[in-house]
Amino acid sequence: MKKILILFAHPALHKSRIHSRLARAAGEVEGVTFCNLYDRYPDFFIHVPYEQKQLRVHDVLIWQHPFYWYSCPALLKEWMDLVLEHNFAYGRKGTNLHGKKALSVISTGGSEAVYTRQGFSHYSVKQFLAPFHQTARLCGMEYLPPFVVHGSHLLREEEIDRYADWYARLLTALRDNTLPTVKWQDAESINSLIP
Template sequence: MKKILILFAHPALHKSKINNILIKSVLHEPGITVNNLYEKYPDFYIDIIAEQQLLLEHDIIVWQHPFYWYSGPALLKEWFDLVLQHGFAYGEKGRRLEGKKAMSVITTGGRREIYSARGRNHFTMNEFLVPYRQSANLCRMEYLPPFVVHGAHTILPEEIVNAASGYKRLMQTLRDGLIDDTVLHSVEYLNDIKL
């Protein structure tokens, strides 16, 4: 069984329609640790050693957050800046994350169609996520396609429930190692895999 660490970053969880339900669906799953960054560090003073220790104890690293200005909320950026230190995460002697899997779980206001070359946002989600992909690469981690829930403004309650059960199934499948790497890398979004 693989151990999954979800680095959860939502600055206004009390207003959340989607992430709140997604995160609750995996909260009590064995082998899954939910690390709620805004709850833990409301003052932005991240405990670097504790965060690095958590990374070492897990095999699959998940960054879950709403999409803010085509990226993540500020505290997640702070986490990257402070926790993924040279000599720990990257560099000649920084190989402590080597071989782990990493992925993003994202919710957006915009619908899937507008995240395309011809759509209003001009770029795909996978293009916007290049900094995450390359950060994972630099740390010698394998970055998987993302799990994305689009259209926060118009999504129906039953669609959120479906997305949450899909998310939970995906996390269970990854944890239990029930899915082949070639299948994982064959899709644009991990939501597109029938589990």
């Protein structure tokens, strides 16, 4: 059984429709450690040794957050800047994350059509996530395609519930190592690969 660490970043969870529901679903999956960064570090003072210890004892790292300016909310970036230190996460002696898996779990205001070459945003979500992909690679981790909830403002409650069930199934498959691996490189998102 793989141990999953979710690093969750949402600065306005009281207004959230999507992540409040996804977070609840994730918290119910056995083997998942759910870390709400804005709850834990409201002052942005990240406890680096604790965060590094958490990374050491988990097998799968998930960055879960709403898409903010085509990237992540500020506290998650701060977490990356401080926790993924030289000789811990990368560099000659920085092998602590080698062989682990990482992925992003994202919600976007824009619809799926917006995130195409012809669409308003011009690039896909996966393309926007290139810095996360390369960060994971530099740290010796395998970066899976993102789980994406598009068009968050237009989703009805029952559709959000379906995404939450879907997310719980993804976490279960990651924990039990039952995801199909063949098409990972080509897939824009992991959504369609969830059993």
